[in-house]
Amino acid sequence: MTTDVISNISITKADKSRISEVDFTDIKFGKVFSDHMFVADYKNGEWGNLQILPYGKIEFAPSMVALHYGQALFEGMKAYKNDAGEILLFRPEENWKRMNRSAERLCMAEVPHDVFMNGLTELLRIDNNWIPTTEGSALYIRPFLFASEEFLGVKPATEYKFIIFTAPVGAYYSEPVKVKVERHFTRAAEGGVGYAKAAGNYAAALYPAMKAQQDGFHQLVWTDAKEHKYIEEAGTMNIMFVIDGVLITPSLEKKTTLAGITRDSVLTIAKDLGMEVQERPVSVDEVILAHERGQLQDAFGCGTAANIAYIKSIYCNGKEYDLIPVKDREYSTRFAYTLDDIKRGKGKDTHGWVYKV
Ligand SMILES: Cc1ncc(COP(=O)(O)O)c(C=O)c1O
Incomplete structure (x- = not known):
């Protein structure tokens, strides 16, 4: 192995790439990982020990805080290649900012801009062969932060590890999704950590999501913890509706x-297209009523993993409501293509969202 130092990062390359073992025509989401990872440590009040290493196992003690008290959070983003072979990221600094908002809520050390961005860009340069270019594919990037200190006791740790690793991925959903409105279990309550990308939020969602999947649904639509009356998000995606030509999505202030x-990107694109956009409380009853009146023109989830996921049907109050056929979804189709084109360097990037590595 050879070691180099770039941007204060010590780089140790893998002796042999594993890329030839990967079938890029059939990539399962999150099963295959690229050759390298970026690692940084927070100790004595500062970040240091910045390294790029071969992707592999890390050692930890049984008393590591993250495993007991849940100081663990993550981010999710994707890298693409344009036709010229340049590496493109989509609004990566928004992920950095959101990660630090999550860190603040969980009393964790925030990651400085240069640690995040330099680690990310150097890692992508080294593993740039792993960025797939076939339709619907991308290199998924998983930055994450956890308390690495060893102790028992409920208090914020003083030592953290920040790691980024990547995984080539294909499309997340292969078909339009059937969702169930969840009116018993709760994902997040006001005053809680719903706005943070805390690992624990995902663990809390597993049981209700598993029950819904056993009943044949792909995803849950979460509702508010107090009354289960207002829609919040759809699994690991935000949710949007088009009712009478207006794009409506649950607001974030709670x-x-x-x-x-x-x-945020879809809302901006919609406004650019001259569409009326409303961010406000959206009740389940409002959506069902709009559907019954023939006014619900579209419903979709949106997120990094899935991009835009068409919602095929909504199950609620013991009834399954079939939405209009996907081929007639003028709005979500337009958002999906516009967004995808910008991310891949094919569409006009009027908002400066694309970051060239
Ligand atoms: C709970 C949840 N909601 C929404 C999203 C969509 O966020 P983004 O568009 O930043 O990927 C995600 C994915 O990160 C998520 O995990």
Whole structure:
């Protein structure tokens, strides 16, 4: 192995790439990982020990805080290649900012801009062969932060590890999704950590999501913890509806929903297209009524992993409501293509969202 130092990062390359073992025509989401990872440590009040290493196992003690008290959070983003072979990221600084909002809520050390961005860009340069270019594919990037200190006791740790690793991925959903409105279990309550990308939020969602999947649904639509009356988000995606030509999505001020970067981008694109956009409480009853009146023109989830996921049907109050056929979804189709084109360097980037590595 050879070691180099770039941007204060010590780089140790893998002796042999594993890329030839990967079938890029059939990539399962999150099963294959690229050759390298970026690692940084927070200790004695500062970040240091910045390294790029071969992707592999890390050692930890049984008393590591993250495993007991849940000081663990993550981010999710994607890298693409344009036709010229340049590496493109989509609004990466928004992920950095959101990660630090999550860190603040969980009393964790925030990651400085240069640690995040230099680690990310150097890692992508080294593993740039792993960025797939076939339709619907991308290199998924998983930055994450956890308390690495060893002790028992409920208090904020003083030592953290920040790691980024990547995984080539294909499309997340292969078909339009069937969702169930969840009116018993709760993902997040006001005053809680719903707006943070805390690992624990995902663990809390597993049981209700598993029950819904056993009943044949792909995803849950979460509702508010108090009354289960207002829609929040759809699994790991934000959710949007088009009713009578107006794009409507649940507002974020109660801090129970993750502020999706895709969500913000779709709202901006819709406004650019001259569409009326409403961010406000959206009740389940309103959506069902709009559907019954023939006014519900579209419903979709949006997020980094899935991009835009058409919602095929909504199950609620013991009834399944089939939405209009996907081929007639003028709005979500337009958002999906516009967004995808910008991310891949094919569409006009009027808002400066694309970051060239
Ligand atoms: C709970 C939740 N909501 C929404 C989103 C969508 O966010 P983004 O568009 O930034 O990927 C995600 C994915 O990160 C998520 O995990």
